[in-house]
Amino acid sequence: xQSVTQPDIHITVSEGASLELRxxxxxxxxxxxxxxxxxxxxxxxxxxxxFSGDTLVQGIKGFExxxxxxxxxxxxxxxxxxxSDAAEYFCAVAxxxxxxxxxxxxxxxxxxxxx
Amino acid sequence: xxxxxxxxxxxxxxxxxxIMLECSQTKGHDRMYWYRQDPGLGLRLIYYxxxxxxxxxxxxxxxxSVSRQAQAKFSLSLESAIPNQTALYFCATSGDRxxxxxxxxxxxxxxxx
Numbered sequence: 355x356q357s358v359t360q361p362d363i364h365i366t367v368s369e370g371a372s373l374e375l376r377x378x379x380x381x382x383x384x385x386x387x388x389x390x391x392x393x394x395x396x397x398x399x400x401x402x403x404x405f406s407g408d409t410l411v412q413g414i415k416g417f418e419x420x421x422x423x424x425x426x427x428x429x430x431x432x433x434x435x436x437x438s439d440a441a442e443y444f445c446a447v448a449x450x451x452x453x454x455x456x457x458x459x460x461x462x463x464x465x466x467x468x469x
Numbered sequence: 470x471x472x473x474x475x476x477x478x479x480x481x482x483x484x485x486x487x488i489m490l491e492c493s494q495t496k497g498h499d500r501m502y503w504y505r506q507d508p509g510l511g512l513r514l515i516y517y518x519x520x521x522x523x524x525x526x527x528x529x530x531x532x533x534s535v536s537r538q539a540q541a542k543f544s545l546s547l548e549s550a551i552p553n554q555t556a557l558y559f560c561a562t563s564g565d566r567x568x569x570x571x572x573x574x575x576x577x578x579x580x581x582x
Binding site (some may be wrong): 388396400456457459461 | 473491509511512513514517527559561568571572573574575576
């Protein structure tokens, strides 16, 4: 069965420090991959997506993610976090073929920023 | 104006009551979805609709029903609310053929006492 694992429930980093949020997936074929961010009291906003091509994808707000097929990973990174990055982050996977329409979400990683 | 809106944003109700959550979108998308979010579980799909005449169950549809009144409107109903339906509910839309890229509303926080 398809699944998405975000092994870190909660991460705290200092403002200005670098960030890496982990995401691993289990899928039979190359999936479509997403990172969403949910700020407190808000809906989910798409940060970035990978469909094909360059395995390093750039997103909004200075985030990037790298697809590593050999590791079944799609980790999210940011070189220097800001206090406004405090939020919950969700990795998601969708089938890489056209018959299905469902996105599977990870359980989320809550990011706190230390002043 | 927001592209995907949900009403109400917050609701407290009692066990056994019928509740309807509404979603409207101005994106012109055919595909619409209802998810619930519980702490530590991420988002789980309740129902989804490819168009007005095509409605499908998601992974946790028991206890819920939906109505696609128009392309722009997709309502979720709890016929007889129970406490374990207390959650944050999200509506989403998609305009791409496979529904992979989805746009989310702000959510409805539902509490069932």
